[in-house]
Amino acid sequence: MKRTKPLIVGNWKTTPANLKEAINFVKSLEKKLTALKKKSINAYYFLAVPDIFATSLIPFTKYGEIGTQNINGTTLGQETxxxxxxxxxxxxxxxxxxxxxxxxxxxEDLHTLSQKVTLSLKAKLLTVLCVGESERDKEGNYLHELENDLKEILANVDRALFSNLVIAYEPIWAIGAPVPATTEECFEVVISLRRALATLVGIEHAKKVSIIYGGAVTEDTAKSFLIDGGVDGLLLGRASQELKTFTTILESCFKN
Structure with a gap:
């Protein structure tokens, strides 16, 4: 279901170094969000962590949820x-x-990714599907490539499962870059992706899908992507790995 509150997803990648550090981070984050709640700021987060830490962190979360950074596109069977x-x-x-x-x-190819998306949604996992161009061309062909990728990935996915689907627009050229895509560039792609979704599955199913932005988001730019970029949330990499930065972004995004 398309959310009324910002969907802020952190991607820890291969950090931190050990479980103790991971638990301490989540405990500290929860403490800061408790303080924000006293100021009527009801922040909430989604944190994609290394698989080995995931279940150990769940008991410490009150204002957030724990997820993974990838899954296998395989069902039950005899595979090691x-x-x-x-x-x-x-x-x-x-x-x-x-x-x-x-x-x-x-x-990973689009066929494999499509299988993963289907199995993830069938397992009732909120599924954050990343799409993005490696570079932009003046003719705008990258928009058609994004639309075609989206259609190929989602063509065989049951429409009834779309309420648990999130599209993360992740321009590859902006990841880790000093300057992210502008809000105008982001908005242009969001419109294109929504059009592609509506064409593929119809307007009503397309409305259920949230679109978020990822790519060098900072404390200073986070809120502007929600307001001017046309997105429903953010996918944060390095910004989610630093406690102060992550907390500041959460406060900014959830503050009225």
Whole structure:
């Protein structure tokens, strides 16, 4: 379901170094959000952490949810070293990121990604699907490429599952860059993605899908993407790995 409050997703990637540090971070974050609540700021977060930490962090979350950064596109069977989406969901993990550019760079194709999206949604995981161009061209062909990728990934996904789907617009050229995409550039792509969704599944199903932005978001730019960028939330990398920065962004996004 499309959310009325900002969807702020943190991606810890391969940090922190150990479980003790991870628990201390979440405890400190929760303490800060408790303080914000006393000021009538009801901040809420989604934190995608290394798999090995995930279930150990869930007991410490009151104002947030714990997820993974990827899942396997496999169902129950006789395969070694595989954890299925339904297994993940059974542990209390509520969401996953899929299709991140760093995962795709290791060889994940659109067919595999489509299978993962289907299984993730069937397992009732909130599914954050990343899409984004590696570069922009003056002719705007990148918009058509994004639309085509989205259609290929979602073509065989059951429309009834779309209420648990989130699209993360992640321009690859902006990830880790000193300057993110502008809010105008973001808004242009959001319109294109919404049009592609409406064409693929109809307006009513398309309305259920939230779109968030990821790519070098800072404390100073976070709120502007929500207001002027046309997005429903943010996907944060490094900004979610630093307690003060993450808390400041959450406060900014949830403050009236």
């Amino acid at each position: 070293g595989i954890t299925t989406p339904s297994m993940v969901a059974s542990t209390g993990i509520t969401f996953t990121i899929l299709g991140h550019s760093e995962v795709r760079a290791r060889g």
